[in-house]
Amino acid sequence: MLKDHKFTERASNSVAAKQAMLERFRSRPSVDDPEVQARRAERAAIAAAREARKAERERLRREDEARREAERIAFEAAxxxxxxxxESERVERELALEAARKAARDARYAAxxxxxxxK
Structure with a gap:
C-alpha cells in the first residue's frame, strides 16, 4: 500500500537528496590533491606504455611486411x-636437334x- 506523503515531506526529502549530492561533490579531492595527481600520472604512464606497445606492434608489422615483400621479390626473381x-636450354636443344637433322640430311645428300x- 502506498504511503500518503505530504508535500512538505517530499520537499524535505528532495532538499536532503540535493544536499547529499552537493556534499558528495564538495568532498571530492581537488586537482591539487596528491592522490589525484598520482592517479593522473599513473593513467598517463599507462597511456604512454600503451602507445609504446602500439608503436612496437606497428613497427613489427611493417618489418614483417617488408620481409615478406623481399621474399616475394626474391622468389619472383628466382x-x-x-x-x-x-627457355635457354630448350632453344639450345632445338638448335642442337636442328644441327643434327641438317648433318643427317647433308650426310644423306653426300651419300x-x-x-x-x-656408277
Whole structure:
C-alpha cells in the first residue's frame, strides 16, 4: 500500500537528496590533491606504455611486411631466372636437334652424290 506523503515531506526529502549530492561533490579531492595527481600520472604512464606497445606492434608489422615483400621479390626473381634458363636450354636443344637433322640430311645428300659418282 502506498504511503500518503505530504508535500512538505517530499520537499524535505528532495532538499536532503540535493544536499547529499552537493556534499558528495564538495568532498571530492581537488586537482591539487596528491592522490589525484598520482592517479593522473599513473593513467598517463599507462597511456604512454600503451602507445609504446602500439608503436612496437606497428613497427613489427611493417618489418614483417617488408620481409615478406623481399621474399616475394626474391622468389619472383628466382622463378624468372629458372624460366629464362629453361627457355635457354630448350632453344639450345632445338638448335642442337636442328644441327643434327641438317648433318643427317647433308650426310644423306653426300651419300647420294657419292653413289652417283661411283656408277
Amino acid at each position: 622463378e624468372a631466372e629458372r624460366k629464362a634458363r629453361e 647420294r652424290k657419292a653413289a652417283k659418282r661411283r
